[in-house]
Amino acid sequence: MKTKKLLDDNSLDSKLPFPKLSNWFYVIIVACMSVLCYSNSYYGAFVFDDSEAVVNNHDVNLKTPLIKIFSHDFWGTRLTNHASHKSYRPLTILSFRFNVWVNNGILSPKAFHLTNIILHAFVSCQFLFVYNLLFNGNAPKTSFLAALMFAVHPVHVEVVSGVVGRADLLSTCISLFVFIIYQKAAKTKQITTMTNFIITLICCILSCMAMLCKEQGLMIMTFCGVYEVIVINKITFHSLMKHVKISKMTKLFKKESSERLFFLVMGFFLILYGRWTVMGSPPVFQQIDNPASFLKSPIERIINYSFIYIINIWILICPVWLCFDWSMGCISLIQLNTFPKDLRMFIVFGFWTILLLVIYKLFFSKNYDKNFDKKQIQMGFLLGLLSFLPASNLMFTVGFVIAERVLYLPSAGFIIIVVLGIRRLCFNSFTQKVVGMFIILLVYMHSVRTYNRSKDWNNELNLFQSALKVCPMNAKVHYNLAKSLADIGKTEEAINCYKHALLLHPNYDQAMNNLANILKDQNELEEARFLLEKAVTIRNDFAAAWMNLGIVLSAQQKYIKAENAYLTALQHRKSYPHCYFNLGNLYLEMGENTKALFAWQNATFQQPTHVISWNNMIVLLESIGQLKHAEHVARTALSILPNEPNLYFNIANILGKMDKFVEAEKHFLAAIQLKHLASKIQIVALYHSNLGVLYHRWEKYDLAEKHYKQALRIDPKIQKVRNNLALLYKQLQEINQSTLNTKSNQYEKDL
Structure with missing residues (x-):
């Protein structure tokens, strides 16, 4: 009986309408298709979640002690922190650090994307062997078709083209090794x-x-x-x-x-x-992340979860609707009081009817035992079901509605069922030709869709605009699009997108905060204050909104209220250097110099690289005549930030006032040497201007003239430099006249 089964598997496999090749040819084809479909990704930037997981994650930085990543979540937050997502993935973070290490400490997106592409190609080739094991080790053509479909399926674009998809790639890669090892052991007789x-x-x-x-x-x-x-x-x-x-x-x-x-x-x-x-x-998680989980009725929760499962299955069957985020209105909730008007109820009922029939047919029907494909279909069904279970909301609540990345491994089980169905259609020469054309068309369409979809993931603007076609009612899509537009200077378009997000979701506190920031920069302070006050009313512990409210109130000269806002922000977020910096600026405006210094000191204590706070401390101490203290602070800052030109400039000014000309000159020249790191070209002009003043006082007039002129070449509008240069020429004229008079007197005396 066993021999007959193997023969049947082999005979069906041989009917697939493409030639049987060496396994290594299959590996090469699958690997090449995997790479070609995602070749666009190599040129992609860090997008969406990549910013938090990679770019702004201190654990990815090689300077962070390695041991720390084992006490932090995937986003670099301590696991004990109440705000942590509890996603514990230290090995994925290690792979990110490896990319940085190989690239000499540089955070290059190309290195990260190339690694993802290679991993996907490797996983696709692994499936070539895993599928063959599941098909009794006697179906190379079926396994090849399944692996090829996995390699080019568009639903995998988020995993491969998004750097954070590395977690799914690595997890799947290791999981397949587990199954291969276990299967070999299980097949061993003694x-x-x-x-x-x-x-x-x-x-x-x-x-x-x-x-x-x-x-x-x-x-x-x-x-x-x-x-x-x-x-x-x-x-x-x-x-x-x-x-x-x-x-x-x-x-x-x-x-x-x-x-x-x-x-x-x-x-x-x-x-x-x-x-x-x-x-x-x-x-x-917040309600906006997964609204269905916050429904009070268990029946309503099950109905909504069921509809989400249907959408997941649909994008596996027809991957046209692909979106980076499916939350916040993308899929409206199904409620019992809408029955029978909401036709989705009937879809859910049909889904469970079909699912229960499939389960009965697969696992409980006696007649189905005669089908020799049964175990392979069972394995495909269970691979999809078990690997999807953690994302199903049944074991625990997840922080998303639909996430295409979680379908990476489940899709492999779905593909088993599809491929076995295709194989059974090849029962004569005519159907073989039809199936052959269908396979070519399917692989071609999936490859093109994957190639084009990976382009969307190349930058955030494309990604968010593509999402509008799928989820125009998703407030988060409009919010993210607004952020991208603001980053490239399209302020008015960004404002419209933020307002549209608030129209769709009136309590969207983050959108209020970001919109208020733009309005604040446009000096529309009253509207900005209204939005921020509403944001902190909705979420009282929103530290960033409290800080921004403090900035707006400070601009309106409501200093006491501004101080209270800053202190409230610090209550909710103990480590908040930027808030301390703004609080210091407020105290400076209020004339509270000691408090200002203390606030900036806290900012630099929490973030030693907070260069603006260091500079503010140095300038304030210099302005109130505490030159020795200012010099000490400047030297401390330089020991932490040895490549910061403004620090060299500030300490040079202090040393110049202390008549330490030689050392001051050295620091001015160091600032000029690092001018490429300066934020504005006008600042470089200031470096030359103040060095000119130093030489002027030092009576090195030629050098003073040279640097005054250099400052004017960089920024011709600096009137102070023109005045200093005019004064220099006047002094030189007086010196020359004095010298001429001395020589004349000496000549008359000699006569």
């Missing part, structure tokens, strides 16, 4: 208990590593378990019913299988317990 233990231990360690890349990685252990039960031990629902008692049920399992399953289950729960211990507490 194996000792110790060997079983060692192999299962290796699988547990690798599964733990997959989980440390992304949480879903742990689910590969459950898939190995069901593979052991269904494929290795050939256990069906009917055989379980015949052996209901535990004493009888043990007879269903081979001894080696029982050992592996015991070690696997123990390992799974130990790792799960360890993960929960590290997390400490479940993450807290």
